[in-house]
Amino acid sequence: MSTKPLPLTPELHAYLVAHGSAPDEIVRELSEETRAALPDQATMQVAPEQAAFLTFLTRLLGVRQAVEVGTFTGLSSLAIARGLADGGRLTCFDISEEYTSIARRYWTRAGVDDRIDLRIGPAAERLRELPRERYLDFAFIDADKVGYPIYWDELVPRMRPGAVIAVDNTLRGGRVLAPQNADDRAIAAFNDEVLADVRVEPVMLPIADGVTLARVR
Template identity: 45%
Template sequence: MSTFRLDEKLSSYVVGSCTPPEEAVSNLIRRTMALGDAAEMMIPVEQAGFLTMLTRVSSARRVIDVGTFTGLSALAFARGLGEDGKVVTCDVTDEWLSIASEHWRLAGIDDRIDFRCGPAKRTLEELENEEAADIVFLDADKTSYPRYCEAAARLLASGGLLILDNVLLHGTVVDPGNAEDELGQYAAEIMDSVSARLAADERFDTVMLPIADGMTIARKK
């Protein structure tokens, strides 16, 4: 299911009502699905299309993508950039980099993507010495979102977008006790506090959308 609030039939209808993904995107999704349970970390196809569109309409030139996995979000952002744009994507591991790189090349946008391996905290600190970002996308360790959000606030240019993925955590944010385990409960509590703080943060205009597992978009003033 691509969207947690919909049943399988309606979810398929949503996907079918979007512009069909290009070959590189479709191939990457199939390759990632073959990984089994790990594929749950991949953004759904309609979310990838939305990120591409958002990048285009905002005329973004520089994107920071926290949580590479098999590279679908980086690919989605890179497709929305102009030829002079750049996506800096980072992950704590390069386990799936070969899959990502293959499909970035297939899409013809590999020259727009800069992969950096290591803890996100370190990478975000390093990026503070570089050009300001137009978009920062967080799709990594949920318990670290408070730290990542503060880093993003420093990294974003005025008018830039902070995008948080999985902000609903399959609904457990409204009842952490329904999480599968203690770690899931802790993550739900952290995510709930992050969302509350961001909604009240005077540095941003914030909206939460029921896309995929919930996505928050905050525009830096």
């Protein structure tokens, strides 16, 4: 058995996606519209295998109360909302009316808009509106990288024991080994903070640009 990561060629990536939960029509059209309308920002959208993983994980955990920080055009929130237990709610935080207007249309098409509460404004401030008790089952962080420690500190005390926080882009294309800019440095420092945080049990997965899962104690 090899302990080395498998190089993921475009052909192998396509095979991986096709043999998991392949994107349906709504996901394909959302991805295509995002690339066409926002070509310079489209890399902020989660990968198709990440979307499938988020739905799978949300279902596996039986999530009823979830939070997302950084919604963009809505693919990750659509994936999470689809996996919620009956009566579940997802609260999304983003600063852009433009990007999330695309998200709203696809949430409606997918029939999950009634499960999502979108709050526009700086997440560092708006997260403080959430109840202070430990009630959240799941959280997904995928916003500005410098803000990760702030979002983490707001969310961890609100997660129930056994809840999971998923954090995107924790490998930064491999640049965490040799940070090249402020975002790279922020993520490298954040990864060290998560590893040292005694409130959680973390594991880092090489999905897309790196996803850290942290189970709250």
